[in-house]
Structure formats: C-alpha cells, structure tokens
Amino acid sequence: MLAIINGTILTMAGAPIPRGTVLADNGKILQVGQDIKVPVQAEIIDATGKIVMPGLIDAHTHVGIMEEIYRIEGDDTNETTDPVTPHLRAIDAVNPQDLGFQDALAGGVTTVVTGPGSANIVGGQMVAMKTHGTVVDEMIIRFPAGLKCALGENPKRVYGSKKMPATRMASAALLRETLAAAQIYLAKQEQAGTEGAKAPDRDLKLEAVGRVLKGEIPLRVHAHRADDIMTAVRIAREFNVDLVIEHCTEGHLIAPWLAKAGVKAVVGPIISNRAKVELMNRSLETAMALFRHGVPFALMTDHPVVPVNYLSLSAALAVKGGLPEEEALKALTINAAKLLGLANRIGSLEPGKDADIIVLDRPLLDPRHRVEKVIVGGCQVIN
Incomplete structure (x- = not known):
C-alpha cells in the first residue's frame, strides 16, 4: 500500500x-x-x-519501434515494400529496452501510443502501453489502439517513383479501395453465418481493417495539410468510421469544419521546424483553435522526432499560443485518455x-x- x-x-x-x-x-x-x-x-x-x-499520456509516438541510437538495427518504423499493410502489429516491433522508455519516465510520461510511421497509406495497428515493464505483453493497455494511415507527402515520396501512390488522388483511392474490400469481406462473413454460405478464407489485412469498420478502433490518419485533413474527413464519412487526425498541423485553418465533422485530433509535434512543404503553416495556435471550436484533442511528441520527455514543454508552447493552462494539462491527461478510449483506467x-x-x-x-x-x-x- x-x-x-x-x-x-x-x-x-x-x-x-x-x-x-x-x-x-x-x-x-x-x-x-x-x-x-x-x-x-x-x-x-x-x-x-x-x-x-x-502520469502524462503521449498520444502519438514511435517509442520502442524507432530506436534513437540505431539505424537499420533498431528502426522498424516503416515497411516500405507495400503501401497497404494493415496487418502489421506494433507490438511485434516494440523493444522495451529502447532508451526512449527511460526518457518517457524521466519526463513523467507513463503511457504512450506507439505504432508504425507514415510511409504507407495503411501502416498497421497501433498500441497504447505503459512506459514501464520488461516485456511488451505486460505493458499493453489497449491493442489495437487504432489503425495508422497516412495522406500527404510521405507516401508519395516513398512510393511515387515505383508504384502507387504518386499523387494525392492515388493515396485517397488506395485507402478507399482497402476500406471497400474490408466491407465486402465482412459482408461475406456475415452471409456465411446466416445463410450457410462458405465463409471467406481468413485475410489478416482485411480483418484488421474490419475492426475499423465495426467501430472497434479508430482510423488514425497522418495528415498535416488542410486539404489532406479534409480528404480523411471525406473518406471517414463515406465509410462511417471513427476518425482521429494525427498531427493536424493546419487544423487551425479549418477548425470549424473539423468540429462540424465530429473528428478528433492529436496535435504535434509542436517543437518543430518547417522540415517539409506541408509544415509551411505550422503554428503554436493550432491547439487553441481546436479548443475554441470544440474539437477534442490530445498532444504528441512524435518521439523521436521530438524527445518524449519534452511532452510537457510542448504543452507549455501550446499555452504560449493561447491555449488555457488547464486545457493544456487535460490534453496530456484526461482528454488524451478519453480520446484513446481509456478514461476508465488512466x-x-x-x-x-x-x-x-x-x-x-x-x-x-x-x-x-x-x-x-x-x-x-x-x-x-x-x-
């Protein structure tokens, strides 16, 4: 006791x-x-x-998957052989010995969401986990915690010279195609259960996407630019799925639309430069704009893009951008827990x-x- x-x-x-x-x-x-x-x-x-x-909650990281002191040896962030890999599971890549977990604890972060990167249109299944433990299995709070997807520059850059997607149209088309295939898969399963038809062969990819369509987990879409964010909103509406926008860099430009659509966001990394074109309009005022319009949000470091122990500093910068202090604290605690569906525990x-x-x-x-x-x-x- x-x-x-x-x-x-x-x-x-x-x-x-x-x-x-x-x-x-x-x-x-x-x-x-x-x-x-x-x-x-x-x-x-x-x-x-x-x-x-x-304890603080970092709602989007790559802790344990993108290990800082390694290159190929400890980098399991992106499976760049196929743009659609929903069957990948973050828990199979997390190394509990990654120094990032020590950094998290030093910064007061006791829970992180970690998962695949943003090279793929559909990257795989994320996990919410504690930052203290010996093996992944004892650290898990929720798995899967969402299906990681990505729009914008990253998939185009990784695949455009070799295969789809080379354009934003192709990125959206691949995501729609994957969701539609999972709809058919689920329909065949249901038909087999009620009409005696032959059940489809097990498909791990479509099974993972099916969890999104059944409302078990959210579609968590990496999107910085306002037009990419609205593409994600459009697709989520078409397929009636729960949507979380990851990064939401230009969310302040379209906050009323996001509120109307009823989506959630994980904002950040706030400590960042304009490393690529889609970060041109980054602003410390994004979190404040979302709060003003009633969009539920949490904050992230995107570790190791920003070290996880700087999560509180990220919140302080959001306050500098106008976010009330109490709301900044909530974005690292109770509101982050609500967004993750974990408010009953953390x-x-x-x-x-x-x-x-x-x-x-x-x-x-x-x-x-x-x-x-x-x-x-x-x-x-x-x-």
Whole structure:
C-alpha cells in the first residue's frame, strides 16, 4: 500500500486538493482527498510543497519501434515494400529496452501510443502501453489502439517513383479501395453465418481493417495539410468510421469544419521546424483553435522526432499560443485518455483507476520543473 500525503493534488477530475492524500494498493487508486486515514502499513511519500498529478499520456509516438541510437538495427518504423499493410502489429516491433522508455519516465510520461510511421497509406495497428515493464505483453493497455494511415507527402515520396501512390488522388483511392474490400469481406462473413454460405478464407489485412469498420478502433490518419485533413474527413464519412487526425498541423485553418465533422485530433509535434512543404503553416495556435471550436484533442511528441520527455514543454508552447493552462494539462491527461478510449483506467486520479502518479517540485508547465517521483501501476520507478 502506498500513501502520498500533504501535496497539492491535481486530480484532473475536479478542483485541486491542497494538502491532500492519494492512497493506492495493488496497482489501483483507493482514495483521493483530504483527511484520509492512512493505514499504518502504508509506505508514505511526503509531498509537502509538491504537485501530485496523473502520469502524462503521449498520444502519438514511435517509442520502442524507432530506436534513437540505431539505424537499420533498431528502426522498424516503416515497411516500405507495400503501401497497404494493415496487418502489421506494433507490438511485434516494440523493444522495451529502447532508451526512449527511460526518457518517457524521466519526463513523467507513463503511457504512450506507439505504432508504425507514415510511409504507407495503411501502416498497421497501433498500441497504447505503459512506459514501464520488461516485456511488451505486460505493458499493453489497449491493442489495437487504432489503425495508422497516412495522406500527404510521405507516401508519395516513398512510393511515387515505383508504384502507387504518386499523387494525392492515388493515396485517397488506395485507402478507399482497402476500406471497400474490408466491407465486402465482412459482408461475406456475415452471409456465411446466416445463410450457410462458405465463409471467406481468413485475410489478416482485411480483418484488421474490419475492426475499423465495426467501430472497434479508430482510423488514425497522418495528415498535416488542410486539404489532406479534409480528404480523411471525406473518406471517414463515406465509410462511417471513427476518425482521429494525427498531427493536424493546419487544423487551425479549418477548425470549424473539423468540429462540424465530429473528428478528433492529436496535435504535434509542436517543437518543430518547417522540415517539409506541408509544415509551411505550422503554428503554436493550432491547439487553441481546436479548443475554441470544440474539437477534442490530445498532444504528441512524435518521439523521436521530438524527445518524449519534452511532452510537457510542448504543452507549455501550446499555452504560449493561447491555449488555457488547464486545457493544456487535460490534453496530456484526461482528454488524451478519453480520446484513446481509456478514461476508465488512466488520465485522472480517481478511485479505481491505475495508480499512475507523478510528483513535481513545481507546476508542470513551468519549464524549470523537475519530475521527482514516478509511480506506474503503484510501483515507484523513479524515486
């Protein structure tokens, strides 16, 4: 049993609790509040003068898949032999020994979403996982956490000289073609179950896409430019699927349209230069524009594009762009958890949720802050 006492608790589910207590046992939070009786057997952390809050969530990374200190040896980000690979599973590439996980913990990040890169129109299945553990299987929170797709410059650059897609039209066509094939596959399966027809042979590609069509997971589409974002919105509407826009760099230019379409976004990386043409209109005000128009969003580092331990700094820059501080904190905690469909487990300090907790010497958005303690699933991993 663990008791964190006397700290200012940011539950992310209500008002801050001064001189509060968080009581946890067996990896779960038992109580949060003031005047909580602490059992004598509890291990006590005195957080007097400190900030206590939920572990941070980085909603889009390549931690464990794109290992920083390697080239070919540790880079399993993009399967550049085929533009449509929905059957790839991030969990088969994640190396828990990647130094990125240590960086995540040092930055207070206790959950990441990691997955394939953006070379392919359909890249594969993403995973939401804790940043502490020995093997992937014990770190998984949700798998699959979404089907990674990509529009814009990247697929064109990788495949255009060899095969489709060489144009944005071809990129959209390949995505539609894949979704349509999965519709037919699901229809044949259903027909076989009700009419005695022969079931189709198992197809791992179409099976993965079928999870999107059945509403089990979202279509998570890499799109920077406004026109690419709206292409993703158009296709999602055609196939009636849940859509998350990854990066959403020009989202501030079309925020009312995104709100009307009911899509979600994972914004970032915020600490970035104009490395390619589609980043021309990058802005610190993107998150604020989405917030103003009611578009649900989380923030990302895209690690190792930006080191995962700079997630809080990314949020601080979004505040510089006009985002209210409370909303910036939510984008790293409870709102990120909601976007991922994991708010029942992570994102806030409430009874019954995972005991993923960080202790800071000062507010998170102050760039001088230090993460002094990190608890993942009730286990102190930085103390």
